[in-house]
Amino acid sequence: MVIKELRLAFLQMESIVGPLAALKAPAIAAPYLLNEGLYQKALEDALAAPAARRLPWADRIGKRFWFYYLEKTRLKDRVPKQLWRALVPFTATLEGGAVSGARIPGDVATLVYLYPWGIGLAVEVHIEGSWTLEEAVTLALKIRQTNTFDWTTPAATTPVTLDGLMDRATAAARIGAYGPGVPAGHKSEIFSIVTVIDAEGVDSTVALENKKEVHRALEALTSWSSLWTVIALKDLSASGVDIMRKESPPGHMLYGSRRGRAVWFPAKFLSAPPTNTESLTLYHQNLYVSSLQTESLCGLATVAAAQLAAGQTLGDFAITYRNCIVLAAGILGRLWGSPTYYDSFRSDSVRCQIRATYLDAVNAIRKASKPPMNALN
Secondary structure (H helix, E strand, O other): OEEEEEEEEEEEEEEOOHHHHOOOOOOOOOHHHHOHHHHHHHHHHHHHOHHHOOOOOHHHOOHHHHHHHOOOOOHHHOOHHHHHHOOOOEEEOOOOOEEEOOOOOEEEEEEEEEEOOEEEEEEEEEEEEEEOHHHHHHHHHHHHHOOOEEEEOOOOEEEEOHHHHHHHHHHHHHHHHHOOOOOOOEEOOOEEEEEEEEEEOOOOOOOHHHOHHHHHHHHHHHHOOOOOOOOOOOOHHHOEEOOOOOOOOOOOEEEEEOOEEEEEOHHHOOOOOOOOOOHHHHHHHHHHHHHHHHHHHHHHHHHHHHHHHOOOOHHHOOHHHHHHHHHHHHHHHHHHHOHHHHOOOOOOHHHHHHHHHOHHHHHHHHHHOOOOOOOOO
């Protein structure tokens, strides 16, 4: 088996609710973030000028996810009110810093998403080469844990690990959107997605129960344990995320941990006959966009639930923040209940993501909504 191409995405949400929740909105660099009417006007402007690439389906990234998430509404039919009620973010150019992946055999890109309640960040790494399965996992672990990226500002170039890169990129995005006076908010744990885009010498008809080395590799690419070669493996069925495709070969698996996914679809590898094109790249992008949108909504739910637990009520907050909470509660219920509502690839990944980390917080904001929404279970 030879691994030839991987895509890795690392996602994080920083929820900054203070300015949005304030009864008197403070002055920030992007005031539309704090006002529903201004946000819809900004959406209207973005729809009218798609070349500015401010909406999240620019460059076709996550295009099919957004189509299903917006209830199969085509681009030409989308309107500001619909996008607002779906809590669709804006994309932003990262200013004040740039990143280089000079120490890996590939490229690294940062993508910034602006929500009324904070900053979503995706760092995507694309590597190509020729490795054994063990070598490929070792390289991915290095990228996640110890590799240094060059973070360049007008003042200097600084080597940083992935965690440091995400901290600096988020801080730069925060300053760009809110100004220098707004402190950091609540950060989610990093959520990762690794997709094997191409490999040779893999038989998709052989079930993974008979491929312990692949099982071990997928566990490593979701748990990120440095002891991946020796740890005891749990039952494979406990880590499989339902991909809801009866026609999938037995060798396919979307492998999941609490904070990670690994995509292993050998019949879709670029080298597999008949020659595939970009299907797995598109799958990877749709999966990371759906995961980031879920992280953003659940990040809002987490902070709001803590405020409610501390004795505050929705009436204590500014109306735009209040509306965001109620809209998020409804959207998360639909994401939980209907895979076809949110993703064209019909996996149970989003539901697993909510259940593993955020279910109590989501149910808290659903209960606080007027009228109360049913608990998810």
